[in-house]
Amino acid sequence: MRTIFHIDVNSAFLSWSAVQLLKDGSMLDLRTVPSAVAGDSESRRGIILAKSTPAKKYGIVTGEPKGFALQKCPQLICVPPAFSLYTKNSEEMFRILSNYSDRIEPFSIDEGFLDYTGMEQLFGSPLEGAKKIKEHIKKELGFTVNIGISSNKLLAKMAGELEKPDKIITLYPEELEVKLWPLPVEEMFMVGRRTAPRLRKMGVRTIGELARYPVTLLEKEFKSYGRMLNAYANGIDDTPVAHAEAVQEVKSIGNSTTIPYDVEEREEAYKILLSLAETVAMRLRGGGVCAREIGVVIKTTDFQVYSHQTKLFNAIDCTNAVYETAKKIFDEAWKKEPIRHLGIRAGHLCSEECIQLSILDEDWSKEKQADAAMDLIRRKYGRDTVVRSTFIGGIEPAFGGGSLKINHLRK
C-alpha cells in the first residue's frame, strides 16, 4: 500500500501576505482578525481571493465582490494580492517538501502531493513524518499547512479538506464510511456547481449515496464523468504522484509560431501572444478542459530559448484569461532581446467543471459567452470569419499546425 500526503497551505494568499507584513514590522497578524486579500482592493468591485479564518465566520466567501464582503463585515481589512510573493512562498514550500521525498507533484500554487511510501525509515510513521513537515514549514516560513494522509492522491486531498487549519488528518479506505460518506455531495472532489444540483435531483445527497448509486445510471446522466464520480466517492484512484517536470511535459496543449521578422516591440509581441492565446484557448474549450498553468516560450534571434510558467489559482479556458496570463508572464520573462519565436502552453489540464475564477481578478463569464459564440461561428463558417480588431492590419490568428498535444488529462 502506498502512503500519499496532500499538503495544502491554509488560506494561502492571506497567510503569505500576513507573514510578509509581520516581517516588514507590522504589529498586526492579519490571520487573527477578519481580513482578506482582494484584487483591485481600492474598488469595491475587486474580488475576494482569500480570507482569514475570523473572516470566514462572517460568511465571507472566496470569489465574491469586496463590496458584498464589506456588507457582511464592515471592519474587514483588505490587502491587495502580491503574486510574486506568493510564487516565492510556493517555491520555498516545495523546496522544503523535496527534503522528505523525491516524488512531489505540485497541484496548484499552494498545494501538492508527496509520495511518502518507503520514507518511514528516515522520518518515522506517516503521522510523525507529516508532523515533521508541518513544523518544518511553520518554523522556516511562518505559515501553517494542512496535511491529508491516505493511500492515494484523491483520499489524501479529501482528508486535508475535512478540518482546518493547521491539521494532520488521515482518510484511509477503511475510514471512508465514517469520515467521508456522511458529508454532503457538494463536498466531493470534482463535484462542481453545475453537477451538484443535478445529483440532488437524482436523490443523491451525500457522498455515501453517490458511492452506492448504480454506476450505469450515473453514466447515463453524466457519461464517463459519472463513472469517475462514483469511483471517487468510493475512494478509488490509482494515479501516481508525478514528478513536477513530468506533469508539465505530458499534460498540456500548446501552440507556437516562428515569426518571419525580429520582434522588438512589446506591443507587437502582445499581438502574437493574443493570436496564440486564441488557438490555445479554443483547443482547451474544444477538448472540454481548463488549464491550471500557463507557460510562455521565447526564442531570441541568437537562438536562446527560455520559458516561464505560472500556476493559476483557478483553472481557465477563456481566450482573454489565457492572453492576460501569457502577457503577464511575458512581461516578467522578456529581457528585451529581439524575438524570433513565441509559444504559449496550457498545462495542468482538468475537466471544465473547475470554477472559473481568475487570478487576475476578473469575472470571465461574459468572455466565456463571447468565446462560445466565436467558436461556433468559426466552426460553422470558417476560422477567418471572426477576427479580433487587434489583428486587422497585420498579424493573423495563429491557426498553424503548432503543437497540439492532449495526452493524459488530469482527472
Ligand SMILES: [Mg+2]
Ligand atoms: Mg490552500
